[in-house]
Amino acid sequence: MPLRLDSKAAGFAADFTALVDARREADEDVSRDVSAILKAVRAHGDTALADYTSRFDHHDLDVSGWAVDPADCRAALDGLSTPLRDALELAAARITAYHEKQRPVDSDGIDAAGVRLGARWTAVDAAGLYVPGGRAAYPSSLLMNVIPAKVAGVQRIAMVTPTPKGEINPLVLAAAQIAGIEEIWRVGGAQAVAALAYGTDRIKPVDVITGPGNAWVAEAKRQLYGVVGIDMVAGPSEIVVVADGQNDADWIAADLLSQSEHDPTSQSILFTDDAAFADAVEQAVMRRLPLLSTQAVATTSWAANGAIILVRDLDEAMPLVDRLAPEHLELAVDDPDRYFAQVRHAGSVFLGRMTPEAVGDYVAGPNHVLPTGRRARFSSGLSVLDFMKRTSFLGLTPDAIQAIGPAAVALAEAEGLPAHAASVALRL
Amino acid sequence: MPLRLDSKAAGFAADFTALVDARREADEDVSRDVSAILKAVRAHGDTALADYTSRFDHHDLDVSGWAVDPADCRAALDGLSTPLRDALELAAARITAYHEKQRPVDSDGIDAAGVRLGARWTAVDAAGLYVPGGRAAYPSSLLMNVIPAKVAGVQRIAMVTPTPKGEINPLVLAAAQIAGIEEIWRVGGAQAVAALAYGTDRIKPVDVITGPGNAWVAEAKRQLYGVVGIDMVAGPSEIVVVADGQNDADWIAADLLSQSEHDPTSQSILFTDDAAFADAVEQAVMRRLPLLSTQAVATTSWAANGAIILVRDLDEAMPLVDRLAPEHLELAVDDPDRYFAQVRHAGSVFLGRMTPEAVGDYVAGPNHVLPTGRRARFSSGLSVLDFMKRTSFLGLTPDAIQAIGPAAVALAEAEGLPAHAASVALRL
Structure with a gap:
């Protein structure tokens, strides 16, 4: 059985913190x-x-x-x-x-002090x-x-x-x-x-x-x-679905199971403001599980790491989602932008009822290599930038070094680096 | 005494490879x-x-x-x-x-298939x-x-x-x-x-x-x-100076010493096409060393890791510089852009005779936290991006999922992931 939490219940804060802090990564010391x-x-x-x-x-x-x-x-x-x-x-x-x-995009320009400054990507x-x-x-x-x-x-x-x-x-x-x-x-x-x-x-x-x-x-x-x-250190994959009661419980159940079937350590979490819908999704998951060739993995994952969290309203869910900083976040509502505006930490966000996460796994276009295990707090999905690097560059004229060089000399001397100071001072 | 190499000498290729492969990083196993x-x-x-x-x-x-x-x-x-x-x-x-x-810059748009796609930085x-x-x-x-x-x-x-x-x-x-x-x-x-x-x-x-x-x-x-x-794994800092014979040997000596004085493991390398200038720089370094409060460190570093490399012409130097992928590269010539165009791997490049590296350490503007130890082959200086992350997002309409959903179903089935397939197929 997945975890069931209710934000109105006594002890919710502690229970949710335990969910956030739960480590699903294997401690194999290899x-x-x-x-x-x-x-x-x-x-x-x-x-x-x-x-x-x-x-x-x-x-x-x-x-x-x-x-x-x-x-x-x-x-x-x-x-x-x-x-x-x-x-x-x-x-x-x-x-x-x-x-x-x-x-x-590369940059190259001359600033007010006459210093040429730029950056080139290769x-x-x-x-x-x-x-x-x-x-x-x-x-x-x-x-x-x-x-x-x-x-x-x-x-x-x-x-x-x-x-x-x-x-x-x-x-x-x-x-x-x-x-x-x-x-x-x-x-x-x-x-x-x-x-x-x-x-x-x-x-x-x-x-x-x-x-x-x-x-x-x-x-x-x-x-x-x-x-x-x-690329990033990768852990078990995860999905958070934020859904109101106007969704088809079968669709949302399939979305949750699409993470659960990856691995026994995967995690699927539903936030909803509708208790009856929460029950309907839980039942739909139980109905769908036996239909899957991946039943064994999905059943283990859903029981061990699944969670259904009842909130007063979906706005209440958003700061909780941020604490999870999920790899995938579905916003299955009519006005997803209203909630997306409140999201700070997520790898990829799937907007609206017609955007199942799996479409992003294959054909939508954005990368499906995404930060897991709360790493969306500080890292991003795989991108072109991971295969490039930036070279900064600068060029000074005699006037430009007169303008900014004395400050460099002062700082080099204060830091106790006389050759730094000399390399600038000789040119002044 | 610093290493002296001549690209015309027998054994240069092996000697230069040894310089590229030399590890200056401490092997302290902490x-x-x-x-x-x-x-x-x-x-x-x-x-x-x-x-x-x-x-x-x-x-x-x-x-x-x-x-x-x-x-x-x-x-x-x-x-x-x-x-x-x-x-x-x-x-x-x-x-x-x-x-x-x-x-x-964030992006947000709708493509020809009607799929909303974007990226948001936070x-x-x-x-x-x-x-x-x-x-x-x-x-x-x-x-x-x-x-x-x-x-x-x-x-x-x-x-x-x-x-x-x-x-x-x-x-x-x-x-x-x-x-x-x-x-x-x-x-x-x-x-x-x-x-x-x-x-x-x-x-x-x-x-x-x-x-x-x-x-x-x-x-x-x-x-x-x-x-x-x-930020990146950091090693000892280094400078490569590419200079023709038209430079002031004292200026270039100061530039080389501005790295040498950092740490005994720092490295300073000069490429020049002028043998007399190479000698003049070496003598200028010897004259300047006793004037430095950092003499002990700079002397050790210059003797252990310094190098002066004579090349037939400066174009010959550029592929060699790329193999070193230096943290700092000075191009002390009249037309630095001609040589900069040939550079693929460098942390920061200092263009022209009036741009000593030290000006970039303090006041020019670009970051002085740069990749060392040949890491400019794959990494960049510290930037605003190191403190941000990108959330990709997508949104499908009923028409858009009809357009691209079937391909996602086909791929999910081929990969043996039936819940992935169902989460899309149910919405078609």
Whole structure:
């Protein structure tokens, strides 16, 4: 049974705080194992990669092949049904269109003191993409990670993916073909992340690594942060739905279950001001669960992490939502902008009754790689900016250095840095 | 003696690669100590803070006071000489003006399929600023960290700084007053970073932590990345100067020494196409070193990490500079734009003979918190964006979901996620 809370009940504040503070992330301490793997790959390169792949993925890279043959990607795409191919291509086109608007604008100008000041954005040279094997091998995630890099102008994209016993998901290969990926290595786990960061004889190093993975992959990225850029630390996914009583309980139940079916640690929370609707949604969830092929996962997640919270009115819900800083927020009401204006912390917001979160997972255009675990308080979804960096620049004329140089000399002297002061003073 | 290389010499490629790969960062393994400190502060809060402060900073917070009295900041500012106060205020005004142009623009529109799509930027609620005690307590760094947060619209800024034996640098307090910081805690080290991230009874938690610090502080930030946002992992600072023979050797020597004097691990590298000028600079460095109060540090750094590289022409230098991806790059030539156009990786670029790097440290306007250790390949200087996050949003009409919903259903079914499919299909 999901948690049921009522904002009018005694003890609500404490109960809600407990919900906010509940940690759903596994405390698996893999840091020592990962650290050893990173060291081994750094020292022994491809030899270490082959050893780990044999041990963990049960195939011999020299037999199965280190890289995926681009012909296999073309064949996978050709093998798709037309509706599925069309769907992937629509998704790719819409994701591209949305991300193109994220391209940053350079600046260059001269201010009143005669100082030229500006900023120039450039793409990183190479990006690495981790694609999980097995259940979580989603073609949609591949598109969501690669397209921002392509739009940024990244010249080289290297994908790594484990192929347990040599097997690989053809849908993922088809998506790779649509996304234009030409370099795919059949390695996974922390060892693949290490290879991307440090480089090996076969795999050239990259500058940024993104993409989802298990605890080992996440820890490898965390440990390599600074050697390369990474996307955010990712935790279990979550949805908060704010809905009045005018919604179809079945729709809202499906929305909640679309998070619950991801993983036993996923979280789905409904805020509503209508007690009868709350009951109807809870019953609808129970009716829908047995219909799902993902029933086992969804049932576990909904029982362990689901919550239905009754509020006096939906305005009361909004500061509570902000405390959760959810990855996904649905505002299933007639006037979503009224409530959206009150939101400070959320990864992505789905406005109105006709905007289920799942449409954003696939085809709407915004990125579905979003901050989880209350990280929307300080971080954003994956974007073109994650694959670019900004170089500031300045240029002074003789007049300009006369105008602002003396202040620099004064500050350098006060900070006890005489060469700083001299480098300016000599030019005055 | 600094390293001397000549691009025409046999073995240059290998020698330059060794220079690129040389690690100047300390290998101090403080991760276990830091991990223990973080756990203690998380569990015991202010009690742990007081214990560590007594042990490491040798004062009793209950006696010396936990927080700096705002009156002390006002008094410190009032105590400054007029030129120094004017210099700090000019710096603050120019840094503010530059960073105001970094404020991102929101988007909101409806595309051809009738889908409303947009992105909204908001500031984090609270930022924490680490300010070192002792030698590296620089008022300029305080301004460079606080002003982007203020421009972003951050409502609460909490500063922490160690006050060994209770002492604090009045210049730092004056800068805090100019920057409008009202919350300053007399704690430092990994324990202060932990307090900012987790919160204690006295210190409320923040969302982002920035600011320089020693190996313990840097490791604490690294371990807490994900609990909070942080600025980049910072290493020793560095400058690359590209100069033809038409420069004053004394000016360029001062520029090189302005990095060398920071720390024994700092690095200064000159590229020039003029062998006589290279010699003149080396001699000028030797002449200037004894004049510096920072002579000991600068001499060590220049001998251990300095380099003068003779190239056939300055165009040859540019791909080499890109491999170094320097924090600071001076282009001391008549036509700096010609060379700047060839730069892909640099934190900040200083254009022309009249633009010493030190002017950017203090008063030019761009941020002096910049990526070091080749991290300009994938990261940028501190900016307003580090204190903001982006919420994407979308809204569908009944027509819009008819247009793009079926593709989402097809993809959800292919990925084996039936509740995702149902949440869209029910609305079609």
